[in-house]
Amino acid sequence: MDETVLITGCSSGIGRETALSFLADGWEVYATARNPADIQTLGEKGCHISTLDVTEADDVERVIDEIIDEHGHLDCLVNNAGYAQPGPVEDVPIEQVHAQFDVNVYGPLRLARAALSHMRERGKGTIINVSSAVGRVAVPGMGIYSGSKFALEGISDSLRGEVDEYDVDVVLVEPGPVDTEFYDRASDEIEGVERSGGYDRFYEMYGDRQAVDGGMPGAVHPKEVADTILDAANVQHPDARYPVGTVAQLTDYARILPASWLDKLYGTVSELSTSDWVKKFFD
Template sequence: MTETVLITGCSSGIGRETALSFLADGWEVYATARNPADIETLGDKGCNIATLDVTEDDDIERVVGEIVDDHGHIDCLVNNAGYAQPGPVEDVPIEEVQAQFDVNVYGPLRLVREALPHMRERGKGTIVNVSSAVGRVSVPGMGIYSGSKFALEGISDALRSEVDDYDVDVVLVEPGPVDTQFYVRANGEIEGVERSGAYERFYEMYGDRQAIDGGMPGAVHPKEVADTILDSANVQHPKARYPVGTVAELTDYVRILPAEWLDKGYGAISSLTSSDWAKKFLG
């Protein structure tokens, strides 16, 4: 019996690579995105494609229902769709805070609530929630995004124990920086933040970081994340968490440090980046 997987956010990056990895492994893949035109090429390769906005209950009910009607079961749900609006906590508009939580927290929760009853009834299934290294350790300028991923982590930890009796697995995949358009879009979003004037050092530091060629330091290719997601869906007893990349692996150690150490570290980095020496070096 062919196994089925539903993947959100497949227009590019991790979602697209995940769809291709599952397809190559012989799964029946349902690749979804808000704009179906963005995933037409996945349809050409053999994926089932569908419009799915994770903030719309009707979309979720329709797509999950289609999978169950066509195949009688859903084996794996990959909650990958995500949205980030960087900026100091005070500066990020409340509507953007709500938007991030709607996509990053309520979206996965909506999908879980729709797919889980089918998995429980069958006594089999895997839910993969794509989190982030900043879902374990928050960093200045990404507080709202980190908060949404912290929430996803907490929900996943509780859910994992709640569904254990039904042989349903809940997995967190936690990439560090990934070489995708996600960060390009997030970087563009910061230009739209109405600045309070209180955090110019942060914006200066952020701009200096963007001036460095080569993208995000330590970034991994999205296929590495996709293959990790596939591996977690294929093993009988997956781990609770899968950090991906050196940055994510280091986060497991950094998060146990005293908060005051982390605060001093962030302060030191900020001071260095905004110094005249750093400006000269980067400029």
């Protein structure tokens, strides 16, 4: 029997690589994105493609129903679609807070709820939620994004215990920096933030980081994340969490440090993050 997977946010980066990894492994892949033109090439390679905006309940129900009608089952759901709005907590507009949680928290929840009735009835399934290293340890300037990922982590941990008796697995994949367009889009978003005037140091540090050539420090290729997702889907008893990359692994240890230590570390980095220092550090 062919195994089926539904993947959200396949237009680029992690989602696209995940679709290709599952396809190469012989899965029936349903690759989705808000704009079907962005995933047309995945369709040409053999994926089923469909329009899916995770913030629209009708889209969610339609795609899940389509998979069940065509294959009778859904083996794996990969909630990958994500949205980042960086900026100090005070500066991020409330409407952007709502938008970020709608994609990063309510979107995966809509899909999980739609898929779970079928998985429970079948007594088999895996839900993989793509979180982030900052879903474990929050950093200044990413509070709203971190908050959305913290929420996803908490929901996933609770859900895992609730569906264990039905042999449904719930997995969190937690990448650190990934070499994708995600951070470029996040940088564009920060330009639209109405600045209160109280956080010039943050904006200067953020600008310095963006000026560094070679992308995000410690970034991994999206295929590394995709292969981790595929491995979690293929394992009979997957781990609850899979940190991906050195930064994510270090973050996993950092969360056990006292908050006062982390605060001091952030303060030190902020003090030192002039443009020249950042460039020397990351060269």
